[in-house]
Each structure stands twice: as C-alpha cells, then as structure tokens.
Amino acid sequence: MQALRSYIDQYTSTTISDADFAQILAAFVVKKLRKRQYLLQEGEVCKYYAFVEKGALRQYTVDDKGTEHIVHFAVENWWTGDRESFIMLTPSRYNIDALEDSQLLLITQAGLQHLLSQVPSFSLMVRELDQRNYIATQKRLHSSISHTAQERYEELMRIHPDFLQRFPQHMLASYLGISPETLSRLRQKVFRE
C-alpha cells in the first residue's frame, strides 16, 4: 500500500492527505498472482488496471505461428493492463501474465472514474502517468523504426539494466522484436566490441 502512496506523492510532487489516500485505497483491491498465472487473457475484456506492488508481469500477443511478442514489462511501481480494452470494453488482443509471484492493486473502470472525479491529486497522477507512458512508448517506437537491433539492445542495457538480470533472454528478444538466436549472436558481438 505504501508503494502506491509514495508513487502518487512522487508523480504529483505533493504530499497526499490521509483522507485522500484512504479514498484512493478504497477503490483498489489487492490481488496476488503466482508465477505463470494470468491477469488478462486474449479475447477477454480487461476489467482491471493494475499497479504492481511486488513482482513482474509481461504483456504480449501470440501470433498464428505461436510466437509470443512482448510489448511491455511491468515491475514494481509500474502499471499494467490493456488500456484500449479497459476503456472501450472491447476484447483484448493481449495476454498479461506473471513472470514471478506478484502482488497487485487492481482498480475497475468505475473505480477509476470515481477517483478521477473526486480526488484531484489522483487525477493529476493519472495525467502524469499517461504522459510518461506516451513519451516512453513514442521513444521505443522511434527506436524500433530508426535503430538497428544491436543499437536497440544497447539502449535496453542502458535504460533497463535490471531487465537483463531479471528476465530470460528470449523474452528480451521478443521485447526487442528479434529472434532469440539473433539476440544471442548480437550479445557476443557487443561483448567483443
């Protein structure tokens, strides 16, 4: 719980009141997920947006050939969920599952709307969050359009060194949009240089 409070304080650059935080907390439910359990499966509507208190999850699609494509990792103090499905109530294309035993705080669309209209600092936090998400996603998009696979791997090393320790390489490859074999060969090359 404390994690969410620090998070809000940090991203709103304020100190939230106990009353406000109590109201926020009331809109969330705690959910524990064991490794390999799903938060969302393809075809379902995403009913919950989740704040990660502990653990790690991945958001990915599976194509016709059975290959997984990871669009997003969520670790402590990150959010996860399929925003499009959550808002539009459309079936999701994504799967989200736990890579480690995890503890999440879940909020429904109704709960979110309630907080947005009632708690200004929460509203502010969501705006910051969206901005950051948008900027981060745009950066990754730019990277994937204009950089080589090797450059993208080196960028990942710089920006998320923790990911390299925490997730298996074939998942990092999927996240970068390359095959596990290519990543393996790239690593040798980067290492030699």
Added chain:
Amino acid sequence: MQALRSYIDQYTSTTISDADFAQILAAFVVKKLRKRQYLLQEGEVCKYYAFVEKGALRQYTVDDKGTEHIVHFAVENWWTGDRESFIMLTPSRYNIDALEDSQLLLITQAGLQHLLSQVPSFSLMVRELDQRNYIATQKRLHSSISHTAQERYEELMRIHPDFLQRFPQHMLASYLGISPETLSRLRQKVFRE
C-alpha cells in the same frame, strides 16, 4: 477555430459553453506555416503544442547518415509537438515541418496549464487525447515489433488510406521504418496478390 471547438465537443462527448470556449481560444495563437517551414528544429526546446486546423506536418529525426526517420504525421484535427521537450523543457531530438501550407493553433506550456486548471472540459479533452495517443502509439509499436514490413504497409493502407494519397512514398517508407526501395518492391508484391 470551429475545428477546435468541434474537436473538443467530440472528444468530451459534451457541448462546450461559449464562455469556456472563449477562454480556451484566448490561450491559443494562430500560426500559418508554408510548406517546408519548421515548427520545431532539432536542438530547440518545443515551446508550442499545435492543433492542426489545415494542412499537414511531419515529426522526424535525422541520423548521422542524413537519413530521416518520421515518427508521426499530423493532419487536420490532429495535434503535433514534441511532448517530452514541451513538458521537460529539454532540447528536442525532433524536427517538425510542414508538408503543405498549413494553419495551426499554438499553445504554450503556461497556457496549457492555465486551461487544465481552469476549464474542466479542456482537461477532459486532454486526457482523452493522451489516452488515444498512447493507445495508437502502442499499437504501432506492437505492429513494428511483431509484423513484417508488408503487413505493416497493408495495415497502413487500411488505417490511413488518406496518407497514401497525400504523402510521397519515400516518407511513408520512413514512417514504416523501411527503405524507399523496399516499399516500392513491396507495393508490387501487394498489388500482384
């Protein structure tokens, strides 16, 4: 001006009051840009976020080899600007220039903050906008990670058929992250199929 008003009504699912709209309009200035003129150049801080009333612009980087990488096209009723630079006041990596003679509505960071705190419907509109941007960018990212160049081109045909008419092919290639030659060959193949 009317374009912005319709846009806000549409994305907030409300009808905005004359008073609110007058306040919103007061925060913007009209700017005309002729083809090839810049709204933003690499290294500058992005001082204005822009709503496109008429015309078309592109947001892109130029790499060491002089190759351009287009991350975003903005046409009528779209927004453009480097969000990161605009918020953080950091020098931008991007160039934004007009592909046609264009008319824009510009707003400064101060103007934006003022409206966000004073006009709830504007605030709502910005939230919707951010959400849509985030979702759209995430979709493109997913596409660029998990689809082939040909699939991405076909997707572009489906989602933005107007782009194919409006922008030269080498820019579409840049937007897709492939070389102009590859796009030319892809088109033949798609056409044959």
Added chain:
DNA sequence: TCTTTTCGTTGACATTTAACAAGAAGCGTC
C-alpha cells in the same frame, strides 16, 4: 517554356535477420 529537383522504379549485390536443427547447461520437481 525550359531547367532543375524530386520522386519512384529497377537491377545487382551485400548485409542482416529469421528459420530450422542440434546439443549442452542450468533449473525445478518429484
């Protein structure tokens, strides 16, 4: 109108990456 620039296509070749297959090392589970 004439000239210049931009644009799209095509060919030849190089480079990057994927696909498939095999094997070894590490890990968890029973």
Added chain:
DNA sequence: GACGCTTCTTGTTAAATGTCAACGAAAAGA
C-alpha cells in the same frame, strides 16, 4: 538424485531488407 523442461548457444541455409547506382517521369521553380 533422476528426469524433464527451459534456456542459451552454435551451425547451416533461406528470406528479407538495405545499399548503391542508374534511369525516366513528374513536379516545382525560374
């Protein structure tokens, strides 16, 4: 500790894509 599963690596071959160069058509500018 034995087994099975996951992970990572390596080799080989094929496919996709980039690069360089040339050409002609179209568009823009003078």
